[in-house]
Structures are given as structure tokens and as C-alpha cells.
Amino acid sequence: KAGVTQTPRYLIKxxxxxxxxxxxxxxxxRSVSWYQQTPGQGxxxxxxxxxxxxxxxxxxxxxxxxxxxxxxxxxMNVSTLELGDSALYLCASSHGSGLYGYTFGSxxxxxxx
Amino acid sequence: xxxxxxxxxxLSVQEGxxxxxxxxxxxxxxxxxxxxxxxxxxxxxxxxxxxxNVGEKKDQRIAVTLxxxxxxxxLHITETQPEDSAVYFCAASSENTGNQFYFGTGTSLTVIx
Numbered sequence: 001k002a003g004v005t006q007t008p009r010y011l012i013k014x015x016x017x018x019x020x021x022x023x024x025x026x027x028x029x030r031s032v033s034w035y036q037q038t039p040g041q042g043x044x045x046x047x048x049x050x051x052x053x054x055x056x057x058x059x060x061x062x063x064x065x066x067x068x069x070x071x072x073x074x075x076m077n078v079s080t081l082e083l084g085d086s087a088l089y090l091c092a093s094s095h096g097s098g099l100y101g102y103t104f105g106s107x108x109x110x111x112x113x
Numbered sequence: 114x115x116x117x118x119x120x121x122x123x124l125s126v127q128e129g130x131x132x133x134x135x136x137x138x139x140x141x142x143x144x145x146x147x148x149x150x151x152x153x154x155x156x157x158x159x160x161x162x163x164x165x166n167v168g169e170k171k172d173q174r175i176a177v178t179l180x181x182x183x184x185x186x187x188l189h190i191t192e193t194q195p196e197d198s199a200v201y202f203c204a205a206s207s208e209n210t211g212n213q214f215y216f217g218t219g220t221s222l223t224v225i226x
Contacts, residue, residue, distance in 0.1 A: 031212045033213070033214075042216060042217070042218040042219050043202065043216045045214075045216075048212050056213040090156065096212045097208060098145060098206040098207055098208050098209075098210055098213070099164070099208065101149075101159040102147075102159065104156040104157050104158070105156060107156060
């Protein structure tokens with residue numbers, strides 16, 4: 001059973017640019033959640049998509065957006081990048097009920113210079 | 114919304130000793146409590162979970178206890194080994210929150226050989 005695949009693994013972008021990250025969940029999982037992880041800030045919830053609909057959203061500015069496709073693959077977009085957006089972005093795949101744990105991807109390490 | 118607090122933030126133990134990490138939650142509707150282990154440079158991985166209809170669950174050297182009345186749950190690691198060194202995160206969720214998990218801020222565990 002394939003795990004959660006995130007691409008790319010590493011990205012270096014310049015301030016003001018935009019970036020798109022991709023996540024392919026475990027086959028059969030309909031929920032994809034995105035988290036930002038920075039040293040000292042733990043896991044900050046960005047948003048969750050379930051059956052192509054955003055079901056939950058965290059407290060991030062509108063520069064952070066996402067979508068989910070009919071095959072459950074999800075993309076996350078960050079526009080007008082800021083230095084503070086440098087972080088590890090983790091995608092988490094699950095059934096979607098809130099009663100089963102996530103399987104995390106390996107993450108995309110984004111560096112904004 | 115739900116608020117999960119985790120203590121301590123850092124913990125050092127001698128190899129072979131026990132380690133205990135505690136979390137409290139605020140929403141009495143939360144009924145699923147997973148624990149994740151994140152080794153340096155790797156993804157968080159689910160190591161054990163507990164549902165609200167159970168007071169304790171064990172898996173080899175790790176166990177989790179839940180006190181619904183007091184709204185707290187704990188991770189216990191016995192006979193610690195150097196490979197237990199990692200950051201541990203607790204989390205809480207319920208059907209009411211869809212699939213949004215509320216994470217604690219993490220505990221950095223160091224096992225000294």
C-alpha cells in the first residue's frame with residue numbers, strides 16, 4: 001500500500017513569488033489536511049479537504065489556499081511569499097471521520113529567500 | 114474550539130527509565146486521542162491512539178491513559194531506549210470537528226545512554 005506522497009521535497013523561492021505543493025493521499029482516503037511546521041511552533045493547521053470541498057480552515061491569511069481533485073490528490077498554493085513562510089509543509093491523509101489517525105507525508109521543505 | 118496543552122516541552126531520561134508526557138484538552142466532545150512520534154528530519158508517525166470509551170491502551174513498551182472526567186491523557190514509555198529520542202505530539206479530535214485534529218506543542222524526549 002503506497003504511502004502519502006508529497007512533491008517536491010525541497011523548494012527555494014524568492015520573496016513575492018508563489019508556490020504550489022502537491023500531495024497524493026493513500027488510496028481510499030478521502031481527506032487531506034495540510035499543516036505548517038516551524039521550529040518552536042509545532043504543527044499549525046492550514047486546512048482540510050474532503051471529497052473536493054474545504055471542510056476546515058485554520059488561521060492563516062488568504063495567501064494560503066488549496067484544492068482537492070476528484071482522485072483525492074490535493075494541492076496547496078502560497079502566493080506572494082514572505083520570509084516567514086519558510087517551513088516544512090506536511091500533508092496528512094485519512095479516512096476523514098476524525099476517529100482515525102493521520103498518515104503524514106514526508107513534507108515539502110520550503111525556503112523563502 | 115478545542116485547546117490541547119502538552120507538558121513538559123523537553124524531557125531527558127536515562128536509558129531504561131520511564132518517560133511520561135501529559136496532555137490536557139478543553140472540549141468534552143473530543144473522543145479520539147492519537148500520539149505521534151517525529152524523529153529528526155522525518156515525518157510524524159502515529160504510535161498509539163485511544164478512544165474515549167477506553168481508559169488505557171498498551172502496545173509493548175508504550176501505553177496511553179485517558180481520564181475523561183479530568184480531560185487529560187498521558188503517554189507512558191517504559192524501559193526507554195536511545196531510539197525513543199524524538200519529539201512526541203498529542204492530539205484530540207471528534208466527529209464534531211470533522212477531521213480537524215488539535216495538536217499539542219510537542220515534547221522533545223532525549224534518552225541518555
